[in-house]
Amino acid sequence: MTAFAGDTIGSALYADGRRVFSRSFKYHRPRGLLCCAGRCPNCMMTVDGVPNVRVCVEPAREGADVRAQNVLGSLDRDFLSVVDRIGGPFTPVGFYYRTMLRPRRAWPVYERVLRNLAGLGRVPETGEPRRYDTEHRRVDVLVIGGGRSGQKAAAEAAAQGGRVLLVDERGGVTAAGYEVLAPARAIGIYEGGLVPIDAGTVLYRVRAARIVVATGTVEQPLVFPGNDLVGVMLPNAVRRLVREWSIRPGERAVVIGADEVVDDLRRAGTDVVRRERPSSLRAERGGGRLARVVVDGEAIDCDLLVVSGGRAPASSLLAQGGPQVEAVGSVLGEQPAAVPLDARTGERSFVCICEDVTDKDLKRAVAEGFDSIELAKRYTTVTMGPCQGKLCHLASVRLLARETKTTEAAIGTTTARPPWQPVELGLLAGRHHEPMKRSPLHFRHVEAGATMMWTGAWQRPFAYGDVAAEVRAVHSDLGVIDVSTLGKLLVKGPDAAELLDRLYPNRFSDLAVGRIRYGVITTDGGRIVDDGTVGRLADDCFYVTTTSTGSESVYEWFEWWNAVWRYDVEIVNVTGALAAVNLAGPRAREALAALTGDDVSNEALSYLDARELRVAGIPCLALRIGFVGELGYELHCAASAAEHLWDALVAAGAVPFGLEPQRVLRLEKAHVIVGQDTDSESNLLSAGMPWLLKLDKGDFVGRYAAELVQERGVSERLVGFTMTPGVLPDEGAQVVVDGRPGGRVTSARVSERLGRTIGLAWVGPEVAQEGAEITIRVGAADERASVTLSPFYDAAGERLRS
Amino acid sequence: MTFLLDCPHCGPRDVYEFKFQGEVTTRPDATPTQEELSAYVYFRANVAGVQREWWYHRQGCGLWFLAERDTRTNAVLSTEVP
Secondary structure, three states: OOOOOOOEHHHHHHHOOOOOOEEOOOOOOEEOOOOOOOOOOOOEEEEOOEEEEEOOOOEOOOOOOEEOOOOOEOOOOEHHHHHHHHOHHHOOOOHHHHOOOOOHHHHHHHHHHHHHHOOOOOOOOOOOOOOOEEEEEEEEEEEEOOOHHHHHHHHHHHHOOOOEEEEOOOOOOOOOOOEEEOOOEEOOOEHHHEEEEEOOOEEEEEEEEEEEEOOOEEEOOOOOOOOOOOOEEOHHHHHHHHHHHOOOOOOEEEEEOOHHHHHHHHHHOOEEEEEOOOOEEEEEEEOOEEEEEEEOOEEEEOOEEEOOOOEEEOOHHHHOOOOOEEEOHHHHOOOOOOOOOEOOOOOOOEEEOOOOEEHHHHHHHHHOOOOOHHHHHHHHOOOOOOOOOOOOHHHHHHHHHHHHOOOHHHHOOOOOOOOOOOOOHHHHHOOOOOOOEEOOOHHHHHHOOOEEEEEOOEEEEEEOOOHHHHHHHHHHOOEEEEOOOOEEEEEEOOOHHHHHHHHOOOOOOOOOOOEEEEEEEEOOOOEEEEEEEEEEEEOOEEEEEEOOOOHHHHHHHHHHHHHHHOOOOEEEEOOOOEEEEEEEOOOHHHHHHHHOOOOOOOOOOOOOEEEEEEEOOEEEEEEOOOOOOOOEEEEEEEHHHHHHHHHHHHHOOOEEOOHHHHHHHHHHOOOOOOOOOOOOOOEOOOOOOHHHOOOOOOOOOOHHHHHHHHHHOOOOEEEEEEEOOOOOOOOOOEEEEOOEEEEEEEEEEEEOOOOEEEEEEEEOHHHOOOOOEEEEEEOOEEEEEEEEOOOOOOOOOHHHHO | OOOEEEEOOOEEEEHHHOEEEEEOOOOOOOOOOHHHHHHHHHOOOOOOOEEEEEEEOOOOOOOEEEEEEEOOOOEEEEEEOO
């Protein structure tokens, strides 16, 4: 199809002879151009995969793919229009609340059918997502609407100085000392003078000290039988067709009231029959669209009926306004006079063309007791369609007033919430961001062919190849894992030890310089929120590690309590500045000694010592700890030196291992992963860490709750379990007690070295005993498991200390 | 919720830059009864009116500060460093 420059898709289609533009929401009645101003739902099509585009205002462009929607067949022959012909009596307003309830088992069938029929348009499932952006703007004055009043207000504001922005739905406003955003649509007015503006693929979040609403009026359709037929148009639509695109709107037109379009129509070559406001009016169809108008009993053949119910102020934005909002122009005007019409015979009379709500539907709703406008709205969905009440709110209020024999004022209005204009969800979502954190060693892992996985925002190696081989390397020789993702905080100042004593249930004030202690952070509700190690670097300086996901939240937590208690302590989050690797395995000391001139003997650097070392020339903080259960050193160094250190360790024979082998290794030691094995209900006693609870010191966060738990006992316990090696429960699998759920598995792996399946699970305290037999649901079967309270491997921790 | 907050360090900023930490509570200074502990941990006054609350300038300077805000209008009456 061809289009001229300046054409919209809608005008080009109309010029090409197309009259049916869509099929209606419920009855699938043919619909044609009505407002031609982007207000009504009649011209919504799918353009280049984007559903519900109003083609009457969508500029025509080369190669655009335009498709009809809500149609089975074609626009002219829609098989679903059977709903209009026979479905009427069976699908009255609210039918979905009352029908299709029985038989219950048939509901899946109904549901499938309805699912296919419901809604308008289809979200594209393929193709590139469009890119949306958000821009933040701050202006002194924002003018919404670029008509005469809006332009005048903008010019006046600009003359007084200050930044002025005018937003208009249509292009063509020329700036005069102020900025113009067009075509663009203000979606609503929010708290604090925030106005989101939809400019296609950019959402402007504009904050304005003053907001001038100059949205003018919206031409209202009239409610009469057949008022939705293809060929019934609002005066403005006719005027646009003639003036903007030189299109002849029809062969023979009946014009009621709207004298302003008569000259335009005649100039375009349309025969015009004029009538003044009648007392009865109906439109009749022939060949699927308007063929005849009956005015006060007089039948007139025509293919175009131009009529309107007057202009209603477009005041929705004013209803959302705050103290910054003022209005100018016709939006401040009166509602148009009501046009009472006798509408007893003929076609349906539509109050709401978006949702196919007729006058009968509303009357029925009132008769059923939904006589408040808010209730009638929810029951019939009048004003809830794509036009958001622009074309139907006034008519529905008037009809309700007439039916309930009250005044319009007594009926009131429905709440005008944003969005005032339709907006794409993608625009609200903004650009598709997937923030990714990469360790300083990221590209070493990629080069080594690691399978990367997401852990929170971090990309980490799952494994480099064979998980079992990586586990074996750590057990019997030497492995190295990147643990740069650990949160790392420096806590420094005269009160540092006291602050930590109050933030952790155990004690740090008596920790010797150069020593490390494990710690768990709890809330005042006693719940476990994070864990890590705390090393004392000097009397007044501690090095705190947190979980990988906890670095931000623990830092905030520390800062918050420091603000509450006002200690003389500085807390620095050095997570991104430092890298960390864990060198682990029986050969770790030998390998480390070969790379450093410092003394790393078991006496000089024993288990839970923290020392500064120079490894392969790199200054490191070495923490002798062992999450994976073997002799190990966690080496923390500047991020910029991490690759050099890593290369030296790998050259010394350390086998890189990923997260999955680490998870097997730590599970053999029954080391808990906070968030994996604990949840928001877990406390120190239920998680089996009573040794961390030091009640012989002063107050600390979580103390009172811990005392209470100690007094009352725990309702469940985290325990280890073993199973025969062929059986592996899912994480989250049920523990079954007497045929009922009695707990859940949090971690489970097959340990090659132990020749068993091992795991952690929450169980009732009565079975939290060494050797107790429990049952775990694996698939459909209940499998036996045996409870273990100590680590599965090297329970005495000899390998860590060796 | 799109109001502005006056960070004592950075000045007026969009509320989305901040983390809200709830109303200021009073931590028991001696072993509380179970009711007192529950009230402190779980219950909030939730006033319709002016309340003192904690805010954190997460996407800014990282300052924890106190604000007085009218919960009915979101008008921030004052902010201060504790």
